[in-house]
Amino acid sequence: QVQLAESGGGLVQAGGSLRLSCAASGPSFSSTPVGWFRQAPGKEREFVSVISWSGTTRYYADSVKGRFTISRDNTKKTVYLEMNSLKPEDTGVYYCAADPEGSWRASTDYGYWGQGTQVTVSS
Numbered sequence: 001q002v003q004l005a006e007s008g009g010g011l012v013q014a015g016g017s018l019r020l021s022c023a024a025s026g027p028s029f030s031s032t033p034v035g036w037f038r039q040a041p042g043k044e045r046e047f048v049s050v051i052s053w054s055g056t057t058r059y060y061a062d063s064v065k066g067r068f069t070i071s072r073d074n075t076k077k078t079v080y081l082e083m084n085s086l087k088p089e090d091t092g093v094y095y096c097a098a099d100p101e102g103s104w105r106a107s108t109d110y111g112y113w114g115q116g117t118q119v120t121v122s123s
Helices: none
Strands: 003-007 010-013 018-025 034-039 046-051 058-060 068-073 078-083 092-098 117-122
Touching: 003 092, 018 034, 018 092, 018 117, 034 078, 046 068, 046 078, 058 068, 078 092
Parallel strands: 010 117
Antiparallel strands: 003 018, 018 078, 034 046, 034 092, 046 058, 068 078, 092 117
């Protein structure tokens, strides 16, 4: 069992930065990959990034590659998403998720989800 809680969202101007955190509880957190997804109004939830349990493997959506960085600190049971050069199209609710199977890139791969944190990027 893993419980997840996101924080760090907010309102930022285009070109700005935010750092999201995903704090977890539960004994299995350190052994599970953790992903970030986002959902804009009227759109489906989409993959943003994922990190393996050890942190050695990371994947990014093409739309955020070079701008976002995912990392984790297993001693703090926290996964981070550093977002730079933000664009209005990055606006949405950002969710972290854990314990995936399959490709790690589909929302249906994940068994545990947080409640989400709103990110709004103004132009």
